[in-house]
Structure formats: structure tokens, C-alpha cells
Amino acid sequence: MRRCALPVLFAVTFPNLFALAAPPATKPIRRPKLILAIAVDQFRYDYTTRFRERYTGGLAAMLSEGAVFIDAHQDHFPTVTATGHATFLTGSVPATSGIIGNEWYDRASGKTISSVEDASTTLVGVEGNKEGSSPHNLVVSTLGDEMKMSHRGTSKVIGISMKDRAAILPSGRMADAAYWLDGESGAVVSSTWYQQQLPAYVRSFNDEKTALKSLGVAWYPLGQEKSGTPFMTLPTAPGKAYMSKWEETPYANDMLEELAERVMHDEHMGQGNGTDLLTISFSANDHLGHAVGPDAPEVEDMSVRTDRVLGKLLAAAVKQAGGRENVLIVLTADHGVSPVPEVNMQRKMPGGRMDKADYLAKVEAALEAKFGEGKWIIATQESGFYFDRDLIAQKKVKESAVEDEAAAAAMKMPYVARTYTRTQLLRHDAMQSQIDEYVARSFYPERGPDVIVIMKPYYLFGKSGTSHGSPYDYDSHVPLLFWGGNVKHVVSTKLVGISDVAPTLAAILQVETPSGNVGHILGDVAAPYLEQRSGSNEAKH
Template sequence: MKQFKILFIAILFIPIISSAQKKKPATSQNISTPARPKLVVGIVVDQMRWDYLYRYANRYGTGGFNRLLREGFTCENTQIPYVPTVTAAGHSGIYTGSVPAIHGIAGNDFIIQKTGKSMYCTEDSTVQTVGSTSTAGEMSPRNLLASTITDELKLATNFKSKVIGIALKDRGGILPAGHAADAAYWFDDKTGNWITSTFYMKELPIWVNTFNSQKFAEKYLKQDWNTLYPLDTYLQSTADNTPYEGKMKGETAPVFPHFTSKFLNGSYGAIRNTPYGNSISLDFAKETIANEQMGKHDQTDFLALSLSSTDYVGHQYGVNAVETEDTYLRLDKDLADFLSYLDLTVGKGEYTVFLSADHGAAHNRQFLMDHNIPAGLWGGGTILKDLNALLQKQFNQPKLILSFNNYQVNFNNKLIKEKNLDIDAIKKACVDYLQDQDGVAYAIDMENAAVSPIPDALKTRIINGYNRERSGEIQILLKPGYFQGIAETGTTHGTWNPYDTHIPLVFMGWGIKQGSLNRPTSMADIAPTLAALLHIQEPSGNIGLPIEEVLKK
């Protein structure tokens, strides 16, 4: 009987012991680091309109854009949530998950409102060029006021992740790589070399010098530029020679072949205006991955790659030129080769890639007008002169407006303060004048933007784009089809319209579903989506939301 009681008591305690074992505190032996890809590659195609994914789709191969769409997840309605839509703001927006009002990159160039000083987005007089005797390397990310997703990856891994930015344009390499990057490289027209600044290092790595010594830019330009396929197969483009296209320097007409070998006259800058600028960028990206062993470390690495030549070609030739179609057909082949390279070196399914754009582009205004579609040029230069003359009569001071840069009225605030002028009266005079000008839809005093009688979508964009210290105090919104300038050829961007704000966004690889999405998403959603994928904190100025549909559970 006594033995039975002991056995009964022991049985009663079994669940308690078992429960205690289950509640044992976790130790380092039973906690694992969140699963992450070996490498993240961000690809920003400068000036890529969303419709370029499909406009030439029947001519793309299977391994480039079509592979991304087939194997990846495409967000079909991704919009830029601010104005002005320009390169520096776009790259900053993608990688910070934020807008100019917060991250501070209010344009490619902007005016420090307090002093009236013009500032280039990445200029930094405290650093020197590395890799050239030119001044092209006097750049850094110091003007960027928020952290990037690349910065957050460095912070999350105690700076063990390797982060590198690459672009022909300094701003396209520097801003995405962030403040804590191991390196950012950009192209030097003077030497044809990839260079950097002392912000990152004192001298170029040996492998970069070796790459530069092979003179790839010269080799590409000596090939000249002819169409990839027979000219008569470019059915999505206008004729080869139209009045809508700009000519290369020294050419008599904007037609194929373009004899780029003639432009090797002490500068390699002509490569920017050809598809070869994208090719050399991807060549250098592959060399970077190999020599920096990206994707081979214990922690996730990040390559921020921007392809700039699409922007230069678009500006010169426009949306509908054979040159633009050929550039995208060539880029498709280069992307296919690059993705295959990642498959072989990092491993298929072991890396995550996303492709997006910093902005789109408008159709050439004369092209639209010739097809009875509303469009026009807004002569900002002439209007600025006339408006300053009007203000001088009213307020007895010259040049009260410094510029219309970024479609904003940038006042001479230093002079206005010194002369104790009535800024409210000056702004009202400007708004009244501008709203009477052809092509202007609205002129908005930014202090009253929230209560202005304009559509909410436009109101949000101009508020998001207004940085009090770096933006003009009046935002000019043009009518659809209008943009600022004097050029009759090519195209530009910078406005609120869908042709400038609707951008591609495709994810593919590790942690990514296959599929598509048509609900509205934002450029600002890219960084928090990556943060969710990597299980790291969002950037410090982030206002976007993760696109949950993209991610595998």
C-alpha cells in the first residue's frame, strides 16, 4: 500500500516536471539568426517608364526582363509619391523609404533657402577624388539626412555585411549605398575610369585599378553603335530620323550607325549616351561581386546598382526613338547575362534582386502635338525674367527670385530679410502672376498647401516633396503634357504626371513569391519590404509599408 502511494504521487508530478522543462529559458544553442539571402542586388534603371516592361516584351529574350516577370513578383501600380521626380530624389526615395521632405534630397540640385547657395545633391568639398586627377570624385552622401536600407543592414549585422554602390552617375552610386557603405564607385569622363572619394577610401583597390587598366570604355566606343537587329524590325519606334530626336555632337542627323569612335577626343563621356554605358556598369558589377566575394560571407551583402545610360539616351532621343528601343533590347541581353552570372556565382535561389526606376519620362511635346494630344513647353527662363522685373517695380529690389529650379519658386530670402520686405505680399504677387501663364495648372504657396483647392493626390505629392530648408516656397504644377525647357528634341521628366511617376517594381529570388499585384504601391514601400525580408529595422526616415504580397511566409 505504501509503495502504491509513492507511485501515485510520482505520477502526479510528471506533468509538472514536463511543463517546467518546456518553459526552460531559451539559450544561444536553440535560437537561430533569421534566415536571409546571401546577397541582395538592387537595380535602378534610370528613366525607365513602367510600360517599357511590356512595350518591347515580344522582343526581349527569356532571361532578362521576362525572367524577372516570369519568376518574380511584379507590383504593377507603383507610384512616386512626391515632386519633383528626378534622379537624386528617386534613388534616395527607393533606399530610404522616404520623401524629400524628410530625407532632404530635394532635387539633383537645390538651393539652401537660408543662404541662397546652390547645392549639388552629393557635393562635398571636404573629400577628394580617388582614382583620377579630376574633381569628379569630390562627392559623398553627407547631404542625405536619413539612413538607407543599406545602412540598416550594416547596423543589423554589426557592420559585417558588405555594401557597395555602382553607377555611371555619382548620385546613382552614392545615395543608394548610404552613409556606412564599404564603397561607392562612379564613372570619370576624363579618364574612363571607375573612381571614388576619400569618404570611402584613400586609394582604389588593386582589382579596380586592374579593371580600369583594361580601358573598357575605349573598347566599347571603338565598336560604334549600330542597331542590334535589322533597322526595319524596330516597329515600336518612329522612323530613324525625326525632328523629335537630338543629335550627338558632330553628327548631321540622329541616325544609325552612330560613329562613337569619333568621340574619343580626350574624354570618355560619350559612353553615357549609348547602351554601352549600361554594359560597362554591369561588367564592373560582376567584377565587384567576384573580387569583393559578395554573397560569400556569413552575413548578407548588398550591391546597389544603377544603370544610367537609359536616362542619357532618353533625354537625347526621346521615348519613341529607335535608339531608345535598341538601348532596352541591349539592356535586356545584359541583364540576362548578369542574372546568369548571379546564378553561377551566388547560386540560383540564394540571392534576392529587385528592379525599379528613379522616375519615368514624358513623350516629346512636339510628337504629342503632331498627334493632336495636349502638350507644350513652359518657358521658365523668360517667365523668370519677366516676373523678377514685375517684382522689382512693386518692391524696388532686383532679382527677388533666384530660380524656378525643381518647378519651385526659390526666393532670394537673404535679400528679402535684409531689406525687411513683406514675403507674404511677394508670394501673393508671384502666385497671381504664375497662375495666368500658359501651361500652369496651379501655383501653390507651400505654407497653405494643405488647404489649397487642388486634388488630394497632387496635394500629397507637393507636401511630400517640400523640404523647408532646401525647397522653394511656391510649387509650380504644369498642365498634362507640359514641361519646363527650351529644347525641341528628346524628353525630360520632373512632374507629377503618370508618365513621370509610374515606375516598374519587380522582385525575384530568395524569399520572394511568384505573382503580380495591381493595388497601389509606392516607391517608399521598397525599403520596408526589404527590411521585412531581411528581418531588420526600417530606415530612420521611412514612411512606406511592406508589400506583404511579395514575401513568402
């Protein structure tokens, strides 16, 4: 009996110790039930300002009600689809993610490979034993991966796009599924990395043959359907020719939005105990932009229609999750785009078209003149070179000497701005400017070229259309918008990177930051969520 009195005496004598041991009373933290991470492929930042007066849907809501970052950049090189989508939800850059471009030369296989091709997988959803795609080349985690590990199976993570890499890379290695479109049939497909067959609702969606409903349809400017001239009239027969043109129309984005709604509904996203993540990449803007350039009226019409389709998507997400307070939306672009060179020349702006065969021939000739006959360049990536290392060993010359000679030859061309050799990048030499930093952030030694070449602004390879990939603002400057939940309206002039998105969302969800992260938490977005825990603003960026 005496022993029973001791705890009572202890509690009376030292009451504060028990108070200290008790957990503090805190308000329950309201995390988003559903996150939509949206990328609009090739959507330049200035599309949010040039066409702003015509926006009445999703973009209008995000710009007027959300957190708007007007100086956001894809802070790496090259600015292409794979790198931009990988950075979006890894917070990483090519130097750590391993995704150095849409494709690169693989020395082990002796061929150029795409960022997501995977011979160990097969496509699911089409006939035949076609090679599939997967995130196996991504060597870091995504936000979705961290959610899956932290929430122990209570979170669903799914990625969708027209392009395989745009569906796969943001959603990550542990995603429940990634869906993209077959370029010939328009069917939604996946790969055996995720599943052995498509779920019933995706098979049902495919039975509707939505992509083929636009056969022979004319795309008119909005409001001019009865009196205007169409931008294009689609082919009447299905197949690759039809799909390649359909991909350039708003009808492709419409189909993707329909698929997103179907995925949210049938997967019961936003209705479970954890937070679910749906990554969505609208690709039609990119397909069109390559063909006509950012100044074409088709791009304005496409942008206005994108605003409308985003409005439909946001409304569906709010309904699915039971209210705006349960939804968090982030929107960006994977890259911008250069003006069409001919349009720029009419404006008396610099730039022009380059002949890639002539460019490579001149570098090859310089190497032969210096080191002897042989095919020195065995592959290219963007404007960079991969050298034949067996030939270098046979000629008994230093790799650094070959790199220097090729770089010197490239610098003699009037459209080349600067060069970087593998040896320089390994030593971290000459990193003095923002462009230098972008290149350093993109050098992954096992996959990168031996010489990286940066062209002067507005110079492009190709005989028509336009492209992207440079470190200049017209390619790197992109929108960054957050909307829903606790997000407050703010227009920020801070210089931020798209690598800041993943750590910001991780902080909100209280999960580990993705493994390759180089970004920072955006306090303007995260602070209202974190204040629920501490009652103080501790997330300033």
C-alpha cells in the same frame, strides 16, 4: 543534500513551466546571401509591356517568374534621379530624406549645389585634387546602413553607377564603397568619404580602359549590324565629347555590368555569414532618353539590350551566391519621361515647350510692380523660386506676400497648373489631391524653394529633346519587380510606392526599418520569407 532535491521536486510538480521557458523549435531561416537592388534610369513602366515580346533575358525572367507590381509609382515630386534613388532604399521621401532634387539652392553658401557634392572630400581614381561626392546631405538611413548596424560588420554594402548620385544615395552613409564614372576619362572613381585609394581590382579594371574600347564604333539596331543604318557612330578621339555620346549607348550599360561582376567576385559578395547588398543603377537609358524621347527606335533597341545585360547580371549573381535560392533581386526605375513635345503635337496631344527666361522675367516683373525694384528671384529649382530674403526685409514686406504675388503671376501663364507657397506647405494647407500629397512629401523647409510650381502635363523647358520631373504618371509610373529566393510569381494590381521597397527588404532580413521610412511591407514578397518563422502568413500589406 536536501537542497539538491528541491529542483527535482519543482520540475516534477510544475513540468509545464520548463516547457514554456524553452525556446520553440523553429526551422532555420533562409535569408538571401546576396541582394541586388537595380535601378534602370528613366525606364518607364510601359517599356515592360511595349517591348515585352522581344525580351528573352533578365527582364523576361523577372516578369514571368517574379513578383510584378504593375501600379508602382515614385510617389513624390520632383521625379528626378536623386529623389528616386534616395527613395529606393530609404523608404523615405524628400520631405524626410533631405534629398529634394538633383540640386537645390543652398542659402548658407549662396550657390546652387548638387545632391551629393562634398567639398570636404576629394575624388579617388583620377589625377588632381578634384572635389568629391558623398551621402552627407542624406539625413536618414538606408537599408544598407541598417544592415551594417544590425549585422555588426558581416554585411558588405556597395553601390555602382555611371552617375555619382545614383551610386551614392541608394547605398547610404555607411556603405563600404560607391563607384561611378569620371565624365572625361571614363575611369571608375570614388571619393575619400569611402577610401583613400581604389582597391587593386578596380585599378586593374581601369587599366583595361573599357569605356574607350568603343572609339569610332557604330551602334546598329540588333540584328542589323551588317545591313542596317547605325543609330550613331561614336567619335574617334577620347574626351568629354566622346564620353557624352558614349553615355547614350548600350556599351555604357555593358561596362557597368562588367564592373558589377568584378565587384561581386573580388569582394566575395554573397559568400559570407551575412547578407551583402550591391546597388546598381544603369544610366545609359536616361542619357539616351533625354536626347531622343520614349518613342524613338533607339529606346526600343536600348531596352531590348538592357534585358540582355540584365540576364547576364542575374546569371552572374546566382553563380556568385551559390544558387538562385540565395539571391534576391529587386528592379525599378528612378522616374519615367515625357514624350518629346513635337511628337505629342503631331498626335494632337496637349503640351509644348516653354521659354524659361520669359517665364522667370514675367514673375520678376510682377514682383517689381508690386514691391519695387530689385532682383527678387535669386535662384530656381525645377520650376520653383527662391527669393532674396535680405531684399524682402529691406523692403519691409512679408515673405508670404511675396510668395503669393509670385504664385499669382505664375498662375496667369497658360501652361501652369498649380502653385504651392512655402507658407502654405508649412501650414499643410490645401492638401486635397494626389499631386498635393506628392508635393507635401517633397517639401523640406531648410532646402526647399519659396514657391513650387507644377506645369500642365507634357509642357517642358528646353529647345530640344525631352525631360522628366513632373508628378504625372508618365514620369512617376515605373516598374517594380522582385525575383529569386523565396519570391513567388504574382502579378499585383495594388497601388504601391517605391518607398515600399526598403521596409519590405528590411522585414525579410529582420533588420530595423530605415529611419525615414514612410512605406509599407509588400506581403506578396515578404510573406514567403516570414512564414519560415511563424508558419503563418502575417505579412499581408
